[in-house]
Amino acid sequence: MTPLATLSINVAGITAFYFPPIEGLLSSSANVITQERLYDTAIVFLIITALLVCATYIYLYLNKKAFFYKQRIRKQLDIWISKAILEELGEGNQEISIPSKFKRIVHHPIARQFVIDELVATKKGLTGAAASNIVQLYLQLDLRDGSIKKMDHKKWYVRARGIQELYVMEQSDMLLRIYRQTNSKNEFVRMEAQTGIVHLSGFKGLRFLDIVVYPITEWQQLKLLDQLSQVPFVQMKSLGKWLLSANPSVVLFALRIVETYQQFQVHDGVAACLHHELEPVRMQAVRTLASIAGDETADMLLEAFAKEKFTVKLCILDHLAVIATPLLLNPLYQLLDFPNDLIKLKAAKALASCSPEGMEALQKKAAMQPEPYQQIFLHVQSEIKA
Amino acid sequence: MKILIAEDEPLMLRTIELKLRKDGYEVIGSPDGRDAMKRIEADKPDMIITDIMLPYSSGLEIVGRVKMSSGSGVPVIVLSSMGQEKTVEEAFSLGADDYITKPFSLSELSIRVKRLTKVIA
Numbered sequence: 001m002t003p004l005a006t007l008s009i010n011v012a013g014i015t016a017f018y019f020p021p022i023e024g025l026l027s028s029s030a031n032v033i034t035q036e037r038l039y040d041t042a043i044v045f046l047i048i049t050a051l052l053v054c055a056t057y058i059y060l061y062l063n064k065k066a067f068f069y070k071q072r073i074r075k076q077l078d079i080w081i082s083k084a085i086l087e088e089l090g091e092g093n094q095e096i097s098i099p100s101k102f103k104r105i106v107h108h109p110i111a112r113q114f115v116i117d118e119l120v121a122t123k124k125g126l127t128g129a130a131a132s133n134i135v136q137l138y139l140q141l142d143l144r145d146g147s148i149k150k151m152d153h154k155k156w157y158v159r160a161r162g163i164q165e166l167y168v169m170e171q172s173d174m175l176l177r178i179y180r181q182t183n184s185k186n187e188f189v190r191m192e193a194q195t196g197i198v199h200l201s202g203f204k205g206l207r208f209l210d211i212v213v214y215p216i217t218e219w220q221q222l223k224l225l226d227q228l229s230q231v232p233f234v235q236m237k238s239l240g241k242w243l244l245s246a247n248p249s250v251v252l253f254a255l256r257i258v259e260t261y262q263q264f265q266v267h268d269g270v271a272a273c274l275h276h277e278l279e280p281v282r283m284q285a286v287r288t289l290a291s292i293a294g295d296e297t298a299d300m301l302l303e304a305f306a307k308e309k310f311t312v313k314l315c316i317l318d319h320l321a322v323i324a325t326p327l328l329l330n331p332l333y334q335l336l337d338f339p340n341d342l343i344k345l346k347a348a349k350a351l352a353s354c355s356p357e358g359m360e361a362l363q364k365k366a367a368m369q370p371e372p373y374q375q376i377f378l379h380v381q382s383e384i385k386a
Numbered sequence: 387m388k389i390l391i392a393e394d395e396p397l398m399l400r401t402i403e404l405k406l407r408k409d410g411y412e413v414i415g416s417p418d419g420r421d422a423m424k425r426i427e428a429d430k431p432d433m434i435i436t437d438i439m440l441p442y443s444s445g446l447e448i449v450g451r452v453k454m455s456s457g458s459g460v461p462v463i464v465l466s467s468m469g470q471e472k473t474v475e476e477a478f479s480l481g482a483d484d485y486i487t488k489p490f491s492l493s494e495l496s497i498r499v500k501r502l503t504k505v506i507a
Binding site: 074079081082085086118119122124125128129131226 | 465
């Protein structure tokens with residue numbers, strides 16, 4: 001059948017739905033759809049379309065209803081909540097007075113979640129008496145139970161939300177339950193629990209690194225380091241253990257902690273990470289080692305240089321330039337003969353950082369062998385001047 | 387004295403508004419950057435408190451606009467979050483007068499506002 005013929009039959013079928021079928025248009029050939037079949041198909045599609053339209057309408061209607069309900073609640077609750085937040089609680093007045101009308105409103109699930117969301121968002125931005133009042137309000141409105149229940153929910157985003165509500169509201173007695181979620185299979189639940197545990201117990205909260213077997217993402221590591229920067233430093237006894245963890249992301253994170261908090265006591269543990277099987281860990285070990293460098297660090301890095309891949313070699317030379325001492329003059333001078341030009345350049349920079357003799361040696365090399373050392377010398381010289 | 391607050395968290399906005407009203411100021415609340423710009427033009431506030439992250443126009447745009455149009459006469463306090471140090475620097479280079487890092491206490495905000503009020507006077 002040609003496409004044109006199909007089209008005419010379809011048109012006839014649709015027309016037939018509204019008007020009596022035009023005899024003769026629907027051929028009796030075996031390849032052509034029968035009139036009854038066409039009717040049935042059209043009816044099925046019509047029902048499906050009607051159902052879809054109804055479902056969309058109901059969905060939009062419920063959403064709209066919830067939106068306007070929230071707007072109505074916002075008008076009623078916002079002013080009262082903000083007044084409650086500013087209430088001054090004294091010795092004899094430990095509770096915020098909550099009008100029964102609001103207690104009733106908060107029983108509605110939408111209103112309840114709305115109030116929690118508002119309180120959580122505001123609590124994040126405030127400290128002092130106002131923040132304490134928000135926690136007090138959260139407890140007095142019995143919102144805590146809901147947050148605890150959420151932690152057992154089968155949907156991951158509800159569990160993550162429950163954890164967030166509990167730690168933002170400083171519910172320290174839930175520490176153990178949150179701790180259990182730090183190794184959750186779900187990435188987002190795990191991240192929220194790790195953030196929560198550090199929020200509630202600072203450096204001590206890092207004990208989750210003992211048990212976590214799933215990867216800690218780069219973003220999460222940055223977030224945790226940022227959180228830690230806001231709490232008083234506490235010595236970490238397990239740092240050495242984390243550097244030996246079977247989870248590479250734990251090793252990476254531990255290395256970053258060592259670098260940030262200059263934990264010299266684990267120098268050897270960091271040096272051992274130079275032999276880690278994963279390149280990102282070795283790269284971070286180089287950075288960390290350079291930040292806590294001792295007398296033997298440069299030798300360790302030079303030893304690693306010989307066995308390393310190109311990218312790690314470059315990283316080592318970059319950091320040798322930072323910790324360079326006159327003792328490195330000879331080995332770095334030898335590296336000027338390395339077959340790769342980028343390595344030559346980086347070695348020249350490190351050599352120049354060792355001592356004034358390093359720069360002199362580079363100048364001499366350039367005079368003896370202008371190609372390519374004259375260019376390298378001028379480049380290093382211009383960088384030093386800058 | 388008229389203070390405009392630009393903050394996108396409704397409850398936070400309401401709470402700051404209420405606190406400053408208690409302190410005796412006339413307060414205008416704005417939930418986003420675009421509305422704040424309009425209010426600045428229309429209501430001519432004597433001081434502005436703005437969050438950095440706002441819908442439509444950022445706090446930085448507000449600082450820039452205010453400082454350009456009013457010849458830096460209107461003091462601006464910037465509300466920033468932890469880790470936004472670079473943005474705060476940018477706000478200062480645009481002419482911001484003070485900043486507060488979230489989370490902050492309302493009494494601290496009160497003190498900063500009072501201090502700036504004295505500077506204007």
